[in-house]
Amino acid sequence: AQSVAQPEDQVNVAEGNPLTVKCTYSVSGNPYLFWYVQYPNRGLQFLLKYITGDNLVKGSYGFEAEFNKSQTSFHLKKPSALVSDSALYFCAVRPWGGSTLGRLYFGRGTQLTVWP
Amino acid sequence: GAVVSQHPSRVICKSGTSVKIECRSLDFQATTMFWYRQFPKQSLMLMATSNEGSKATYEQGVEKDKFLINHASLTLSTLTVTSAHPEDSSFYICSAQGPSTDTQYFGPGTRLTVL
Numbered sequence: 001a002q003s004v005a006q007p008e009d010q011v012n013v014a015e016g017n018p019l020t021v022k023c024t025y026s027v028s029g030n031p032y033l034f035w036y037v038q039y040p041n042r043g044l045q046f047l048l049k050y051i052t053g054d055n056l057v058k059g060s061y062g063f064e065a066e067f068n069k070s071q072t073s074f075h076l077k078k079p080s081a082l083v084s085d086s087a088l089y090f091c092a093v094r095p096w097g098g099s100t101l102g103r104l105y106f107g108r109g110t111q112l113t114v115w116p
Numbered sequence: 117g118a119v120v121s122q123h124p125s126r127v128i129c130k131s132g133t134s135v136k137i138e139c140r141s142l143d144f145q146a147t148t149m150f151w152y153r154q155f156p157k158q159s160l161m162l163m164a165t166s167n168e169g170s171k172a173t174y175e176q177g178v179e180k181d182k183f184l185i186n187h188a189s190l191t192l193s194t195l196t197v198t199s200a201h202p203e204d205s206s207f208y209i210c211s212a213q214g215p216s217t218d219t220q221y222f223g224p225g226t227r228l229t230v231l
Contacts, residue, residue, distance in 0.1 A: 032218055043122070043209050043222040044160075051218060090159065094218070102148050102213060104220055108159040 002027045006107035021076040021110045023091030032094040033074040081114045122223035137195045137226045139210030145190040146212035154207045200230040
């Protein structure tokens with residue numbers, strides 16, 4: 001069974017400090033990994049993805065994520081948080097191939113709050 | 117690029133009526149569209165997957181006769197909530213994926229309130 005875990009419901013960080021939002025996954029085969037951000041009453045915005053290649057991927061708004069195959073993790077990071085980064089962050093995995101081609105499996109989301 | 121729109125953004129209807137939500141890919145052809153439902157402070161629940169010109173594939177527990185999905189063109193999919201009841205009140209989000217991309221792009225969502 002495919003699953004995504006975001007172990008923290010809430011992450012609080014002061015503006016200017018680095019932030020990390022954690023994600024681990026369980027999927028058959030090689031995964032495609034994604035991070036999305038959701039602002040209140042809005043849809044999801046694509047931040048970044050890992051398909052293959054360099055384990056460190058860079059995305060929108062200064063975010064980056066590191067794929068760690070041995071730990072089956074894909075943590076989202078940013079060196080210096082902004083108040084405007086406060087939002088709900090979703091990690092998602094897409095199994096490669098098979099009958100679930102195209103379908104995303106989401107974590108339950110992590111609410112990031114950046115304090116001024 | 118990769119913009120997905122949804123209409124309406126917010127709708128209030130009476131119990132027993134039907135509501136149609138449109139999802140459009142504005143600058144790419146969406147061979148596959150997905151419909152999700154999201155409850156407050158919860159993750160997205162996939163309702164169904166639709167491929168252009170084919171019948172939608174519904175997830176277990178989702179009533180296909182209640183949530184009618186049509187994907188008649190490469191840029192438009194519709195979700196019709198038939199005979200809506202208060203328990204259908206939710207935030208409905210669509211996403212679209214093109215043939216040459218591995219990324220789903222999401223619409224802004226539709227807030228449905230059934231009185």
